[in-house]
Amino acid sequence: MTDDPAISLLIVDDHPVVRDGLRGMFESAPGFRVLGEAADGNEALERAAALDPDVILMDLRMPGGGGVDAIRELSRRGARAKVLVLTTYDTDSDTLPAIEAGATGYLLKDAPREELFTAVRAAADGRTVLSPAVASRLVSAVRTPRSPGGEPLSAREREVLALVARGTSNREIARELFISEATVKTHLTHLYAKLGVKDRAAAVAAAYDRGILG
Amino acid sequence: MTDDPAISLLIVDDHPVVRDGLRGMFESAPGFRVLGEAADGNEALERAAALDPDVILMDLRMPGGGGVDAIRELSRRGARAKVLVLTTYDTDSDTLPAIEAGATGYLLKDAPREELFTAVRAAADGRTVLSPAVASRLVSAVRTPRSPGGEPLSAREREVLALVARGTSNREIARELFISEATVKTHLTHLYAKLGVKDRAAAVAAAYDRGILG
DNA sequence: CCCTCCATCAGCCGATCGGCCGATGCCGTT
DNA sequence: AACGGCATCGGCCGATCGGCTGATGGAGGG
Numbered sequence: 001m002t003d004d005p006a007i008s009l010l011i012v013d014d015h016p017v018v019r020d021g022l023r024g025m026f027e028s029a030p031g032f033r034v035l036g037e038a039a040d041g042n043e044a045l046e047r048a049a050a051l052d053p054d055v056i057l058m059d060l061r062m063p064g065g066g067g068v069d070a071i072r073e074l075s076r077r078g079a080r081a082k083v084l085v086l087t088t089y090d091t092d093s094d095t096l097p098a099i100e101a102g103a104t105g106y107l108l109k110d111a112p113r114e115e116l117f118t119a120v121r122a123a124a125d126g127r128t129v130l131s132p133a134v135a136s137r138l139v140s141a142v143r144t145p146r147s148p149g150g151e152p153l154s155a156r157e158r159e160v161l162a163l164v165a166r167g168t169s170n171r172e173i174a175r176e177l178f179i180s181e182a183t184v185k186t187h188l189t190h191l192y193a194k195l196g197v198k199d200r201a202a203a204v205a206a207a208y209d210r211g212i213l214g
Numbered sequence: 215m216t217d218d219p220a221i222s223l224l225i226v227d228d229h230p231v232v233r234d235g236l237r238g239m240f241e242s243a244p245g246f247r248v249l250g251e252a253a254d255g256n257e258a259l260e261r262a263a264a265l266d267p268d269v270i271l272m273d274l275r276m277p278g279g280g281g282v283d284a285i286r287e288l289s290r291r292g293a294r295a296k297v298l299v300l301t302t303y304d305t306d307s308d309t310l311p312a313i314e315a316g317a318t319g320y321l322l323k324d325a326p327r328e329e330l331f332t333a334v335r336a337a338a339d340g341r342t343v344l345s346p347a348v349a350s351r352l353v354s355a356v357r358t359p360r361s362p363g364g365e366p367l368s369a370r371e372r373e374v375l376a377l378v379a380r381g382t383s384n385r386e387i388a389r390e391l392f393i394s395e396a397t398v399k400t401h402l403t404h405l406y407a408k409l410g411v412k413d414r415a416a417a418v419a420a421a422y423d424r425g426i427l428g
Numbered sequence: 429c430c431c432t433c434c435a436t437c438a439g440c441c442g443a444t445c446g447g448c449c450g451a452t453g454c455c456g457t458t
Numbered sequence: 459a460a461c462g463g464c465a466t467c468g469g470c471c472g473a474t475c476g477g478c479t480g481a482t483g484g485a486g487g488g
Contacts, residue, residue, distance in 0.1 A: 015323045016330075017300070021235025110229050154464065167416025169444070182467050185446070200415040202381025208422040368434065383474070396437050399476070444475065
């Protein structure tokens with residue numbers, strides 16, 4: 001580890017095409033060595049344990065073992081490998097969970113080659129690398145409390161949310177519940193945080209997904 | 215053309231990683247020759263004219279000249295090349311337009327290597343290749359499920375709505391779909407009318423209730 | 429050929445939202 | 459008695475939304 005001949009990599013993505021692209025890209029560049037590939041989170045954990053890579057390039061959305069869970073498990077195990085998340089969209093809602101789970105960096109797949117190389121080297125050094133879009137989203141959400149399992153909504157919050165799902169405006173909700181509009185907004189802010197969303201539309205969707213509504 | 219030494223390819227995708235993956239995959243396999251790459255639809259048209267490939271591997275969502283338009287233009291020109299659409303999500307609403315525009319096949323990027331090779335050979339022969347998921351979606355799309363008491367949403371509208379449900383702002387939706395924010399708002403206004411709601415939160419709820427989302 | 433549907437885009441503007449600072453009071457736990 | 463969760467309220471402000479009006483072009487039906 002002192003002479004550091006090459007940075008060893010594990011590639012995790014459910015798309016063979018992407019895996020090949022990354023493999024080819026790094027194998028043809030000096031200073032990198034691709035140890036193996038995995039197609040989902042569970043496989044990633046096996047390979048990581050067996051191959052002990054310096055850096056793991058990981059997609060987030062994968063069938064059969066999501067990337068975030070794998071990252072969380074890796075840091076729980078105290079794995080040596082640094083995880084660099086490679087995803088398609090910066091609007092991906094998994095950004096924060098991934099970082100919190102212990103990802104060292106977060107990049108978009110349309111990043112140019114050199115940026116990828118730089119990022120991997122930085123990650124190998126333990127430095128955090130974020131694409132600009134991701135970075136800005138991060139700072140604004142640092143102190144946002146988050147529970148993966150899902151904190152329960154209070155009765156009042158559910159009440160407000162149900163009205164939101166019917167297209168009711170804050171002012172109308174206030175009248176309906178005999179409270180002030182400020183209070184409605186407070187409830188909304190709280191339930192946004194609990195649901196891990198940032199606006200009423202996403203809150204409604206999250207509520208349906210969790211069976212709170214519908 | 216009689217002995218057919220190798221199937222020549224043109225790769226079209228806005229992600230460098232994916233282009234590299236496909237190039238590496240086909241260059242390392244016998245029977246294929248990659249003639250070139252393109253990053254958007256317009257570039258694809260130029261390259262196709264200049265290189266005259268047997269098969270074009272084409273992504274659909276790209277900035278500056280969408281894939282569907284390129285396919286349509288190619289078939290309008292009577293191009294010799296067969297177009298094989300390679301996309302990320304089977305939920306992609308561009309499936310039908312792409313097929314109608316003249317695509318010879320439609321595959322998902324997470325298809326295994328061999329399936330890709332087989333598909334390209336089939337496409338070169340002019341045979342239609344559809345991934346199972348796409349095929350099933352096709353048949354169900356043909357039967358056009360009309361929800362009682364509601365006008366059906368257009369493909370684009372459903373696409374916008376799905377992003378809304380993830381908390382995406384209009385501006386972000388615009389970037390994601392490579393259209394302007396004005397167009398996003400137009401789609402929203404229309405789908406509000408069709409769903410009988412007045413804002414995005416209620417639209418999401420209505421969509422869940424009618425099984426459009428979820 | 430006309431007409432409709434769909435997708436695309438533009439500007440304007442008022443309404444609304446969401447973030448951010450704060451505050452008070454109640455209640456149950458520690 | 460102190461603490462934390464819940465519900466209540468206020469003001470401020472920038473960002474965003476949604477309505478409105480109107481336009482273009484392509485596809486498809488009549």
